[in-house]
Amino acid sequence: QCNIDEYDINRMYPTTHAVIGDAKATLQSLVKELGNGSSEKKEQIEKEIASTTEQAMAQYHEVYTSNAKPINPYRVYGDLMKVLDRNNSFVTHESGNTRDQLSTVYETLIPRGFLGWGNVSSLGFSFPAVTAAKLAHPDRQCVAVIGDAALSYMLGNFEVLTRLQIGLTIVHINNGGFSGYGPGFWGEGHDPFTFDVLGPEAINMSAAIKEIGWKTERVTEPSEVAPALERALAANESNQSAYIEVIASQYPLYGDWAG
Template sequence: VYDTLVPRGFLGWGNVSSLGFSFAAVIAAKLAFPQRDCVAVTGEAGLGYMMGNLEVALRQKIGITVVHVSNGGFAGYGPGFWGDGHDPFTHKVLDYNEVDMSKVIGELGYHTERVTEPSDVVLALKRALAANESGQPAYIEFICSQFPVYGGWVSR
């Protein structure tokens, strides 16, 4: 859906994530490359860490987009980096049916959308990026399953 095909077109955090990192990173990227579309991708826990800083993009008129993969859970990375005892299982948090984050963030002044159909993803991104052109930050909440739903091809 979203290809980064230019040098320095993707800014990531490596193997260990700092929750909420993508918001500061997307602000920095937009200030460094104002002509580029800049998108932060986050989940429930990362969004929680971002909440107190969302007003910065509004106050400074920084046209960035936050994409929230909303699945009602958060998890670790599985065994490995931290060694034995690390919990690889998904933990349930507030479900998207309990809190509509697109409404919450929309009240701040963001362009917001809540996407429930895969066929609406591309158009929602285009509308968000169009809002960014005028300096309005955008937030898109992609509603998805907490666990992967595989087709019949997986069992073959």
Template sequence: MGLCHRFVVRRIFLLRGGQIIAKILKVEGTDFISHYPNVGNVIGDAADEGIRIITTRHERTAVAIADAYTRYSMGHKHGVAMSQSGHAAHNLMGGMGQAFDDLSPILMMPAGSRMNQLEKRRWDSATNYTCVTKWSARLDNAVDIPSLMSMAFTRLRTGRPAPVLLEMMRDALMGEIQDSDFNYEPVKGWRYQGDPHDIEVAVRALLTAKRPVLYVGDGVLKADAAEEFREFAELVQAPVITNLKGKSTFPEDHPLSVGIRGRALWLCMSRADLVFGIGTSLSGMHGTPILPGQKTVICNIGEYDVNMYQRANHVVIGDAKLVLRQLITEVRKQTNGESVRKNEELEKEIAREKELQLKEWLPTLTSNKKPINPYRVIWDMMQTFDRKNLAITHESGSPREQLGAIWESLLPRSFLGWGHTTNLGFSWGAAMAAKLMWPEKLSVNWVGDAAMGHNAMDLETALREKLPILTVLSNNSAYATYGPRGRSRLSAAVTGVSPSSVISYATMAEGLGCYSERVEEPDEVIPALKRGIKEVKAGRPALIEVITDWESTRISYQIPNEYQPGKL
């Protein structure tokens, strides 16, 4: 009798490295990948997983979108950007440098060469980007992709925030594993509280100070702790100062807010005996500096920013959200549970100084001179936009200084302040990122004509990707406020640009398929803004080019003589 053999045939399915990466990004909650121009199969693999693909006109814009989206998410999302290898990876440096200096935890994934080409003068991103990343590694085979990506997301979600880079070598992208060997679980981040003793000492210093000020940076926003900070500020009844990146943490129409510039700030700062910093290194960059003799408390995510710019008297290391909750509890403990009485005298002083400041600035803010004063444009934007349904950002240089000082932000991340490195052109990516985060909100970027030479072609990206943004351009025919005559004998040669009588950015934007207007009359600013809003709401990006005056002074930086250091 013969034997009957039964064979079971099992089909083996293989996953390529690009598919593995795409599946992991999907599991980790990646909403989109911004890239330029094509990173090979991994982009198609990501699209197959339902991840949105955004193709930009420049690598730096791809980084900017990922960066700003991460900031807008307030610690809940991490933008992902990709690029080709070699020359394309070179172009990431500006955007990566800014993300690193501004502590933005994005995942950058440039393609790489084959491993056997590394020693043949091929660009090595994993090595060359160590100076602007928290961690940089190389995916050199398909098997190790899950473990290295798990390490990457752990670093993105834990500790001091900063970019992480994974270089995708061709060996990894084209390598294969059996689908049965693929198993990946999303990672979580870990946060930590401050040392209880440090909390106790910091609160004691705050409560015993005669005239403390609270100085807030964007570490509070990154920790999604604006609500806790407001509770803390109202509990201790101290004036609130922000730096540029921390702007919008605390509502600037609040009676305790003194903003980042102006008379109220200098009144409080010039007489402060304690500066209590939360989510900031107290660098003074794009904010107000610490004055000689003032004691300081720094509450920060890590030791790196402590004692960097001046010696701190007291330090709390920990996550801003958790630390603020500890501080609130400790204040109530040290005050025996009694609420601090509303500081009506302080609120009246702040209100008086704000009123005096507005009176001083109002002639400039409402000026009818031609060319149009850029501060008039900002003032008109404030009167036109719904600031509770808005995300606005600035460009570097003069637009940053103008908007940061004058704009009154009302909600967390309704204003995106940025810049230690301050790359020109960042605001287009930032504005599109805001539209990705909040499709229903108006997204605005305030720019100058210098920035138009950097990434303005990405207006076409906004059109193609259906991310309608409103760009308001201050065209003063100059770089910054140097002007054709300039501030030195070299400025005319170094900073001269084609005047607005020759060049038309509105025409350029129209050629890119966007709605555009050119405004030369002060009374036409608001009507033009309203037409731009209408077009944006209909799904079309818009550019409003306003011909402005390069000689306008930086009114935001003038410190009242009576509040100069040592006068109070």
């Protein structure tokens, strides 16, 4: 772990190796040091890193192609990485499950291609984040992956993108519950009265958001995730925002860092 403040070391998760310093300066020094080493040693280190990464990610890769219904959220993340031009895109998540899962598996190929944020953070922040990214990089594909609770925090602002003709995509992992409040795959929770939400059989968010002027789809089949993403990105190219509602499962798998 590299952090400029020693009090943040070993704070959220066990730290095997700690470096106190500015991240940019530390990485520059590391690159310089590695550049002075032999190419043989460098290749060995790269192989060790690749092997360790592959072992750690194996459990996620197994479900990238899952055909389970309701749709496994990792199927969505896997297809998102296939469909996006990751050399010309921006992705962020929400506070909650999508943060814990997407931050673990999303493979970024360019600087500022992924925004990971928060631990206990403001719900709905992904909306201004992805909007700002689109304004800063109009030619990039810009996507925010959100959960049930976050949608309530941003819904009133969707009209702005229609009015200003800003094309980005919101992917909603609709698993019918607010993470952490009531009992679920995350544990016992702390407030069961705020956990249950009306499911997709009672409320059709895709139909509602369509009336705001967005391109919308409700996806229930795993095989339709990638095509829906492609159609959404095509709409974005015409300056129309898109909302994809994925009817997903509550899947109990996170990175170790998420606890």
